[in-house]
Amino acid sequence: MTPEHKTVARRSLLLKDCPPAIAEEVMARGTVRHVARGATILTPESRADDVFVVLSGWAKLFRITARGGEAVIDVLGPSRSLGEVAALRGERYLVHAEAVTDCALLKIPATAFNGLLGSCTEIRAALLASTLHHLEALVGQVEALKVCSGAQRAAQFILSLVPDTCGRACTVRLPYDKALIAGQVGLSPESLSRAFRRLRAEGVRVHRREVRVDDVPALAAYAEFREAAWA
Amino acid sequence: MTPEHKTVARRSLLLKDCPPAIAEEVMARGTVRHVARGATILTPESRADDVFVVLSGWAKLFRITARGGEAVIDVLGPSRSLGEVAALRGERYLVHAEAVTDCALLKIPATAFNGLLGSCTEIRAALLASTLHHLEALVGQVEALKVCSGAQRAAQFILSLVPDTCGRACTVRLPYDKALIAGQVGLSPESLSRAFRRLRAEGVRVHRREVRVDDVPALAAYAEFREAAWA
Structure with a gap:
């Protein structure tokens, strides 16, 4: 990871309230993945083995409708994270994710993340903060779409x-x-x-x-x- | 709690995968609250001190829009739970909740719930299952509203x-x-x-x-x- 990548990752909800040593450990266990525009990042067919943080570029979350259309759920820019709830739960991802532009992503294995989670209340709190943020954003979207x-x-x-x-x-x-x-x-x-x-x-x-x-x-x-x- | 109430509560995402002894303990720490049609259950102004499970009747979750209108986020029937993520996080509730019909609710103090959470992986898993369900339902709503x-x-x-x-x-x-x-x-x-x-x-x-x-x-x-x- 470049110093710029680290700065962006540390701004994510997952890492911003972590003690520096633990944030460094999480980042050290992750790898940077470069994804070309249009490439698939994750799909709901696969088990959630990784948590991602967007380091640069834009990633779109979407679902495929019954007729094969695409419903955009969210578009994530730098410092936004994806897959954390499903990864923690050991479930499959909820949505598809695809790179809208060329992207750099920090990919953190769920096992590493969950291992830290057991021993570290800050990581647990960070994960819940992130979940609450997702819920709030979705509640806000539902409200806006309805009214x-x-x-x-x-x-x-x-x-x-x-x-x-x-x-x-x-x-x-x-x-x-x-x-x-x-x-x-x-x-x-x-x-x-x-x-x-x-x-x-x-x-x-x-x-x-x-x-x-x-x-x-x-x-x-x-x-x-x-x-x-x-x- | 009546035996019927216990059956309904045990079907909730929060309790359905709990070992029976722990589910009994959670229910024992809760109280049944009867709420008349139209009464407020919770508001986003208040800190989330309780988790609720609907035992009978219907409760509506909504937000007040900037112009004072009402955006219905969800309507919960028997066995659905509310407030769990915010209660766990010690944050304020995300939404308003109001009884649509006369309701019976199981009210569980967040402190009791969080205390069990620290010591019991099943409760932690149940809470995450419930959170994932909320997220899935909201993602489904966003999809339907958009397409x-x-x-x-x-x-x-x-x-x-x-x-x-x-x-x-x-x-x-x-x-x-x-x-x-x-x-x-x-x-x-x-x-x-x-x-x-x-x-x-x-x-x-x-x-x-x-x-x-x-x-x-x-x-x-x-x-x-x-x-x-x-x-």
Whole structure:
């Protein structure tokens, strides 16, 4: 692992509250795996033998519907982890995961992770924090899908990209293509385009991957934005 | 607890894989709480001091949206548990819970539960099973909300009520009012009525709370029904 990789891994929910010596041990037992865009990371057919932390790039979690379509459950960027609950439980993974861009992943064998878990309350707490985060994110998604319009969900997604440090006006860059963003917020690609057009009235201009937001607090009020359901 | 209550509690994910002596101990440390229809069970403002198991009746989990609306996250019937992840973590609850009908609940103090957890691998496994179930149910909901039509989601809800033992044709009873079912499947009440009308073509007749399904396997194929996202 490079020093940059270590910094990213230490920001993950799994490692951020670990004592440094234990975090080093976990990272030492892991290996860095480089995955090309479009490659499979894990599938629900396989037993959860590994826990992953995204070190760079984007990974998409999805399920295959009964008719063979794809339902995007989440898209994970650097410092996000996947597979931990299933790995701990010794079950199969819940979802498919695939690299959206070229990715570097920290792959930690479940046995190593579970071994530490037995002896270390910090790792156990970290795992539960991570689980709670997954649950919260899913509860937030369910809420948004049930009560927010497509334009509000598109606005929530844009707001999830805005850094805390930005001022009232802000320009952000869409991190991956619009078809995937559409799937993530539960819209067809055509409906996402309509949602972006609808957001012009709220001071949002989308040009290719560049998004200009004139008034971040006003957009947050419009979107009923509370927490990062989409990020 | 009555013998019936004990039977229901033992079917919960929290207790079903526990050795009988430990399940008895957990139940002995709990108290039965009777809650009238409409009463609050828990709120996200309060620290999660208790884990609950529904013994009879229905409880609704929901969040309050930024504009003061209500987003139904789930509706729990007998043997379903709530609050376990937050209680274990010593965090606040994730959601509001309210009795939809008069309810009996087994209330287990988190301290008692966590005490057993430290010493008992079965309880730890049970808690993780329960967490995984919550995650799976939410992932299933997110999938259905993103890729299924309103009529398909209404059909999925009806199918979640059909017992395994039923034949090709089946009559089931809606367990609570249509406004709540609408919120649960992410539709307005008017859209739910339209969805039920749309399902007549699939051999479904809804009359008040009675639902007649002519061909359960055909409806399951129409709905892309896989697992109980709504139950």
